[in-house]
Amino acid sequence: MAIFSVYVVNKAGGLIYQLDQYAPRSETEKTFSFPLDLVLKLHDERVVVAFGQRDSIRGIKFVVLADPRQAGIESLLRKIYEIYSDFALKNPFYSLEMPIRCELFDQNLKVALEVAEKAGPFGPGS
Numbered sequence: 001m002a003i004f005s006v007y008v009v010n011k012a013g014g015l016i017y018q019l020d021q022y023a024p025r026s027e028t029e030k031t032f033s034f035p036l037d038l039v040l041k042l043h044d045e046r047v048v049v050a051f052g053q054r055d056s057i058r059g060i061k062f063v064v065l066a067d068p069r070q071a072g073i074e075s076l077l078r079k080i081y082e083i084y085s086d087f088a089l090k091n092p093f094y095s096l097e098m099p100i101r102c103e104l105f106d107q108n109l110k111v112a113l114e115v116a117e118k119a120g121p122f123g124p125g126s
Contacts, residue, residue, distance in 0.1 A: 003113050004065040006080065010097045011059020017100040019109060060084070076116045083108045 008017035062080050066073055087105040088094050094102060 002067045003070060003076070003117055004067075005063075006065075006109065006113070007063040008080075008084065008100060009061040009063065012097065014097070016098065017105075019106075019113075021113060070116070072116060076112065079112045079116075080109065083112060 002021070004021055006017070006019045006021075007015060010016050062077050062084070064073060064076060064080070083105060084100075087108055088100050088102055089096075091102050091105075094100065
């Protein structure tokens, strides 16, 4: 299972945090000549987009792009909200509606994503 990206969007619709787990890696440099020969192929791969919004913080939206087979997305969204409230909102240098630049938030979010990918859903005591 895989979690591809996590986004946090403020109430004005601005992106205040972005984490991309699986960035495509280019193994060789590609050069193109004109005209480009483009071939479009349909793939059966799908991505689940999960949206989360908590009532206590009006307007903040958490977005997770994940594999459709990934279990526990709802509990992962709750965990992301918990990490946001613990490490971003309680940071005295963070102001609402501004981009999240907190190392502890980054570290704890990455740990939560690793746990979600390996173990599946979070339990009530996580």
